[in-house]
Amino acid sequence: RQPLAALYHRQMAVRFAEALAEGERKLGKVIDSIPHAEVDFFDATAFFNVNTAADWHLACGRMANEHRRIPLVTISAPVSNTGKTTFIERVLPELRARGIRVGVVKGDCHGYDVDERGKDSWRFKEAGAAGVAVVSPNGYFIEQRTETRADLAAIAARLTDVDLVLIESRRHGTAPRIELFRERGELTLPCDAAACFTKPQQGLTEVREYALDDAAKAAEVIAFLMGNKRIGV
Numbered sequence: 001r002q003p004l005a006a007l008y009h010r011q012m013a014v015r016f017a018e019a020l021a022e023g024e025r026k027l028g029k030v031i032d033s034i035p036h037a038e039v040d041f042f043d044a045t046a047f048f049n050v051n052t053a054a055d056w057h058l059a060c061g062r063m064a065n066e067h068r069r070i071p072l073v074t075i076s077a078p079v080s081n082t083g084k085t086t087f088i089e090r091v092l093p094e095l096r097a098r099g100i101r102v103g104v105v106k107g108d109c110h111g112y113d114v115d116e117r118g119k120d121s122w123r124f125k126e127a128g129a130a131g132v133a134v135v136s137p138n139g140y141f142i143e144q145r146t147e148t149r150a151d152l153a154a155i156a157a158r159l160t161d162v163d164l165v166l167i168e169s170r171r172h173g174t175a176p177r178i179e180l181f182r183e184r185g186e187l188t189l190p191c192d193a194a195a196c197f198t199k200p201q202q203g204l205t206e207v208r209e210y211a212l213d214d215a216a217k218a219a220e221v222i223a224f225l226m227g228n229k230r231i232g233v
Contacts, residue, residue: 105167
């Protein structure tokens, strides 16, 4: 029962005032004392209780995606080699099984080279092209050289035909963020993380904590953060 999602006649103000004067704080008890009707809501997962600091962090993470065309979720860790890539690899099939099309943007501080020597696109780049795009019948890629590091959220916004973008980055992601911890480095909690996946469990209270290897729970949390009303946490 969700008594805050309801229609009350204004005359109820008197009854509520009486209940408060009597020390009663539970809406349910006041409702039960008067004639009323309960209505089934078509999607109960639209409701989410915020009773703790951990609930608040999770709710704030969801709100960060409210006005985005494509929701973003950053997967981060305090140090490298914590398992961010493995975590994403495990959660992708779970999200796909839920009908969610996922794009991934990876931040790499070591640089990269996606082209093969001798290919036309490689030859264009060697000749001085600042950007090269290759389009095929079943996909495309764009390699763009920049003077400064591109904003990961801006790159994520360029992806098409996806419902969600996961950003893998240690320091350059955006909210909402899921932090991973495997006893390497130091947890930056309390922080802006919406949730934390750890191994072994750390007994966290500031944020919701789950097992690092629980891909199903990770997909559930990510679906909640993207604003997917079909799935609750």
